[in-house]
């Protein structure tokens with residue numbers, strides 16, 4: 035529950051601690067996304083709904099109060115979603131609770147484990163470090179959007195075939211992080227994969243099979259694009 039605007043209260047110790055953590059989690063993302071966020075608002079011809087990351091808990095409570103509810107819209111797995119959210123709603127909460135896409139997991143809620151990783155405009159992001167409002171207008175992909183109908187994404191096939199999971203709790207985040215990583219580094223070495231996925235934790239597998247899965251997915255994606263390239267070359271030659 036949001037605090038009442040009309041009855042200001044001194045923040046409790048617990049609240050101050052929570053707010054300190056809140057600022058720590060959001061500072062990096064805010065510094066990265068202010069420009070994009072403002073630009074999106076300008077494109078829509080509206081005032082930027084910037085989320086303030088204020089210096090004291092009581093001030094933030096006021097700001098949060100003023101911005102208590104806002105309407106946001108985004109594409110999630112190619113489907114338009116629009117909901118009223120509280121300013122403080124995290125993207126992971128929004129995806130799980132408003133969009134009912136529960137494939138994205140919450141492992142730590144402190145930006146440590148990567149279980150909540152999704153793609154925002156093609157880049158992998160820990161969705162517990164970002165407000166839902168910051169994804170307003172964005173194109174978000176969750177694990178539910180990886181497969182193309184009945185056809186699994188190469189990373190899903192690789193995790194299945196290489197036994198890249200045990201309990202599966204980290205797997206959605208691990209696969210989304212891997213997809214973002216492979217988009218930037220399609221020819222990774224074993225070490226590249228370990229460095230690229232160091233923000234994602236797994237407490238079951240020992241990582242060996244996860245690394246093998248990502249390398250297998252890289253190979254299969256390369257093979258897929260080579261096949262696509264030769265099909266395009268054939269059709270250009272035959273004029274079809």
Ligand code: FES
Nearest residue numbers: 141142143148162
């Ligand atoms: S739940 Fe987001 S990083 Fe752990």
Ligand code: FES
Nearest residue numbers: 200202204236238
């Ligand atoms: S498979 Fe269990 S946490 Fe990774």
